[in-house]
Amino acid sequence: MTVCVLVILSSVIAGVLSANELSMNVSKEVVAWRGQDAILGCSFTHRDQEHYGGTIDVQWRARQSSVKPFFECSFKNISSVSPGDCSAAWFSLHGDPRQGVLSLLIRGVKLMDEGMYFCCVKLDGQLTQMKELKLKVLAKPEILSLSFVNNSAPQRLQCTIEGNPLPNITWLSASRGLLVQQVHTSKIGLYQLTSWVPYDGEDRVTCKAESQVGWAEQAHPPSNSLTIALIAGSVAVFLLLAIGGVVLLLRFRASEQQSTIHENTPAEEDRPLHSSHRPAEDTVELQPVYATVVLPASSEVVTCTPDILYSTVSLH
Incomplete structure (x- = not known):
């Protein structure tokens, strides 16, 4: 009886020691711009990694560690066996788990991809380690819309902006300068704001959004400076061509008269x-x-x- 207990205890202790010898390293925080690729760094080491011939299970989870993995792959830790294709529409491994690399590549990150991620590895389904890291997605301010709303009281100019971090919004009047009073701004999502000011339709007003990573602005009514510039350029070209034609005609007539005298x-x-x-x-x-x-x-x-x-x- 005593011998059996000792064997069981030694097996448990050996298992604990083996589990403790599996360690993981992850990036503290990964920062990426919206639309770019992001690599979530994750790796592991184990004492018997060089001689281990079992399976390596890789899992990635988002938001919470208890949810179902959104990405997972299994590999046989044998160099002669191809790991095969282990990728999804937007995700793939960035590295070889047989070399202890479990990093995840996210293609074209979106604002909704921001948050906590959990890297998990299992050896033979027994030894397990999990660590978390954060992905931060930066986005320059973008004015999604600027519209005149005349079916409300009072009539207003309404501006919708997106960005991360959320930008500050200011309104500028062509005749009155910075508008401070009667500015109404509210959050309509994790990364969007809406803001409006009363508008009588007799002034040119600009909605401007600024953050640490950039700025954007849009005016109402839209500027017609580009149209004016195009018209002015066309007129100038026409005049130059007309003047050049007249000069050539006069020179031709003068040379013709001189040839007869x-x-x-x-x-x-x-x-x-x-x-x-x-x-x-x-x-x-x-x-x-x-x-x-x-x-x-x-x-x-x-x-x-x-x-x-x-x-x-x-x-x-």
Whole structure:
């Protein structure tokens, strides 16, 4: 009887010692931006890990340690055996459990993924360890909507914002500056706020959200500055093209006129042209030039034979 009790006690003590020799390490807190991948670090060590040929069961749980695992996998601790595919739609192991790595990869984290996680490992279904860690998801402020509500009393501008951490909301009037009175803000979810101010439709008002990780703003009515800029740019381009066309046309006409006008040469200017020198067709046209000749007073009678002189004339 005594021998049996001693055997049982030694087995229990040996089991406790073996269990105590299984240890785990996890990340204290993992911080990730919304939309990015997050790795929840988890690993374990065991004294007989190199010689252990049993199964390794990996489990990950969320929110509470007592809930059903949302991710689990089993491996045979034999290097010659492929661990196989152990992944889900958004989750997969990031590491090899046969090497003591149990980290979890979450693809494209969302705000709802934030919270506590529990990494659990079992060896042959007997030795078990579990540790918890926290995932924090950061999100810059985002204005989901800014709308004019005219079916309530009073009429209002209502702004809905999302972000983590939750941002501070301020209202700015184009004519009155910062609005402090009659600002109503309330929380409508873990990561969303709604805020409104009375609005008569005669002013431009901006909803602005700010936090440690960023800011966002939106105005009502929307700015038409982009439309104005596009119109102004189109008009400027049209004017430049029109001016360029006019300049080219004027230059073309000037060069065309110059090509039909020839400058007088010295020979043509100095020699008299008689009737026999009349220009041929399609050449420079010579026009008759009349001149009055004044002779000095003399008793001699001078007989002049009339003749026609031609000279080149530049027409402008």
